[in-house]
Amino acid sequence: HERYLNDQTRLSGKSSCATLAPGQELKVSGGEEVTGTFREGVMITHLHSRARRDRSFEVAFHAIPYLEDYGFRPATIARPVMAGTLPARVTSTKSSDIYGHIDRDGRYRVSLLFDRDHWPPGEESLWVRQARPYAGDTYGLHLPLLAGTEVAIAFEQGDPDRPYIAGVLHDSAHPDPVTIRNYKRNVLRTPANNKIRLDDARGKEHIKVSTEYGGKSQLNLGHLVDGGKQPRGEGFELRTDSYGAIRAGKGIFITADAQMKAQGQQLAMEPATSLLRRAQNLIAGWESVTQTHRNFSPDMDTLKQFVEKADQMKKPVLLMEAPEGIGSVTPESILLHSGNGLYMQSIGEVSIASEQRLSVNASQAISLLSRQEGVRLVSAKGPLNIESHSDILSLTSLQDVTVQSTQGHLQLTAKNGITIGCGGAYIRLTPQGEIEIHGPGLLSLKGQHNLQGPASEDFQLPDLPSSVCKECLKRAQELAQGFVPRDA
Incomplete structure (x- = not known):
């Protein structure tokens, strides 16, 4: 403001006084031709003197009123202007630093290549900002520069006191990842070889994140x-030599159904739901069939x-579907394992085979039902045992x-008797060793008869194991009983 007032109020005059000097107060007295400003006093700001042989000494001066309202402010001196950029290299306080040496504001220290003075490592300059293609409040793009990286230093409005890194350069010691050898590729690679590669070779486009x-x-x-640019497949591959996990909180749908050119919804699952x-x-x-044959009916509520x-992932489920088959080996x-229901359904055949043993267990019951061609239980080698350990066996x-x-x-033995009956006639073997042969009609015995005195033979019956049911254990726990009889 004061400099503006200086420029707004300018006084000038000429004199032959050789003692005038800038900064002096000059008061002029005289007649009416002297203005009031000069009578009150002015301060000389500029002098220009000249003299020649054919002329007298002359001084031309400029001045401002010598008042408190006017404070002298000299004209500003133009700063030096730095045009273009200067080459420099990023530095660090650590030797062979494998990470970028930056401060809390993400700035760097640089060494200007024309500077021949010796500075401690990492102190060749003040902290210098880097211009980036994207920046904002805690967001942006920043790929840290390592020590030795060549940079181009520019200056804000040419001010040498406000340098910044305008760009980063490759050189012979730090070659470009994209050259004539792989000019069809777009590469982002970090010093630790973390890599994003986008290959634009027409007909062979691919993306790699590694x-x-x-x-x-x-x-x-x-x-x-592969590393030698030899084809090794197409589509997509997610691989690692370490652990892998696929996690989706709202559900996972895996399908081999085609969806050409990415047309369609993400959860387009009409074939799977069908x-x-x-x-x-x-x-x-099968529900009506099992009821007709007095077999166990499937639990339809859980399946429903x-x-x-699974339809449109209404709940977090895992659904897999493929039009030509699914294999798991x-x-x-x-x-x-299923905490609720486990369903196996096939329109074709179901084959279950084992090179060793096949075990099927159920806490409640096992039901086998064949609707047309029958049921076969075959033992090619070894015994075939059918046992009921706690109830009847009915054929x-x-x-x-x-x-x-x-x-x-062929041996039939029983502890409490055997009865064979047909048409009202029967043969009964009692636990007391008696044999009863009764019939409403003819009893025909043919062959040689050898009647002797009484005789007997003991038949050892196997001891059948029994298990304790969960309900019995719970009841014993409620009654604080230490032992539970097996026949409880």
């Missing part, structure tokens, strides 16, 4: 190649709930029942 940790972890998309509904209807169709949850073990047939032993002995 890190060296865990051996090597990669996401490969499109035309897949198969789910079909399986549900087929299992429901699952189908509703391992040289070790496979575990299938019922609409037609003939055949019990045969092609090379052995």
Whole structure:
């Protein structure tokens, strides 16, 4: 403001007085030709004197009123202007620093290449900002520069006191990751070889995201190649030499159905839901069959709930579907566990085979029902045992029942008796060793008869194991009993 007033109020005059000097107060007295400003006094700000042989000495001066309202302010001296950029290198206080040396504001120290003075490492300059393509309040793009990286230093409005890193340069010691050898690629690579690569080779486009940790972890998309640019597949690959996990809090849908050119919704699952509904209807169709044959009916409520949850991922479920089949193989073990219902449904055949033993257990009951071609239980080698450890064993047939032993002995034994009956006639073997043969009609005995005195033979019956039911254990716990009888 004061400099503006200086420029607004300018006084000038000429004199032959050789003692005038800038900064002096000058008061001029005289007649009416002298203005009041000069009578009150002025302060000389500029002098220009000249003299020649043919002229007298002359002084031309400029002045401002000598008042408190006017404070002399000399004209500003123009700063030096730095045009263009200067080459420099990023520095660090650590030798061979593998990380960027920056301060809390993300600034760097640089060494200007023309500076021949010796400075402590990392103190060659004040902290210098870096210009970036994207920046904001705690967001932006910042790839830290390592010591030795060549940079171009520019200056704000050419002010040498306000330098900044305008750009980063490659050189012979720090070659560019994209050269004539791979000019079709767009590469972002960090010093630790974390990499994002986008290959624009027409017809062979691919994207690779890679890190060296865990051996090597990669996401490969499109035309897949190896380190020698040789094809090794197409599509996508997510791989790692370490652990892997797929997690989705609202559900996971894995399908092999095509969705060309990414057209369609993410959860387009019409083929999968159609198969789910079909399986549900087929299992429901067994309900009437099992009721007719007095077998156990499937639990349709649990299955219905699952189908509703899986449709459009209404609940966090895992659903897999493929139009040409799904395989799950391992040289070790496979575990299938369900906390509620486990359903296996096939329109074709179901084959279950084991090179060793096959065990089927149920806490409540096991039901086998064949609708058309029958049920076969075959032991190619070794005994075939059918046992009921705590209840009856019932064999019922609409037609003939055949019990045969092609090379052995057929033995029927019972603790409380055996009865064979037909048409009102029966043969009964009692626990007391008596034999009753009764019939309403003819009793025909043919063959040689050898009647001797009484004789007997003991038949050892096996001891059948029994288990303690969960209800018995709970009841014993409530009664604080230490022992539970097996026949409870």
